[in-house]
């Protein structure tokens with residue numbers, strides 16, 4: 001589905017990614033693990049065309065390097081960035097509508113897709129007419145994810161979807177990620193909560209100072225001593 005190779009990203013003189021190779025197969029959940037500043041968000045931003053990169057980025061065999069973020073979404077790859085990017089002055093349903101309209105989708109499809117999203121997020125259905133500003137942190141996070149799904153992506157990249165949420169909501173977010181995956185969407189996930197992420201993922205990549213230092217099946221990384229020591233709290 002996605003193939004990244006020899007990817008370099010510079011912010012001015014600072015090299016944030018160094019020769020990164022990564023592949024995500026159709027239907028897989030793949031997670032990126034790494035400390036703050038390791039380059040995880042930069043990798044997602046480079047893939048979605050938000051920062052310039054050198055190397056190869058292919059989606060379903062086609063180069064998307066240098067494409068605009070809009071074109072990347074149109075090609076089927078949606079990015080839900082860190083933080084809850086919703087419109088506070090719009091209701092839940094309006095936030096979802098705007099996501100659909102901004103992609104130029106027809107009314108009928110937008111209506112169906114809102115139903116689909118509200119089906120996945122029961123909490124949002126009960127708050128359908130509430131304004132963005134009145135939602136709890138967890139509800140805002142669900143709405144961000146829901147907005148990503150409005151693009152009907154083949155593949156979804158999620159940056160820290162559980163950040164700042166209470167433990168019960170973290171579990172809810174991971175339940176939803178598993179559900180989205182079951183519905184057939186390929187997922188690339190960046191998470192501070194590495195143990196939860198590796199539990200839901202098929203495979204993982206460990207990034208350190210802009211380089212991939214380890215990759216393998218999630219199950220293997222969950223039991224890898226160095227990974228446990230550095231990212232899983234040493235248990």
Ligand code: ATP
Nearest residue numbers: 011014015016034035036037038039040041042043
């Ligand atoms: P975090 O979990 O804190 O988001 P991360 O692994 O996602 O960390 P990035 O945000 O991708 O890491 O940052 C990678 C490196 O690039 C860091 O050294 C960071 O300081 C630097 N960096 C990130 N964004 C910029 C920017 N806009 N300008 C300059 N340097 C940046």
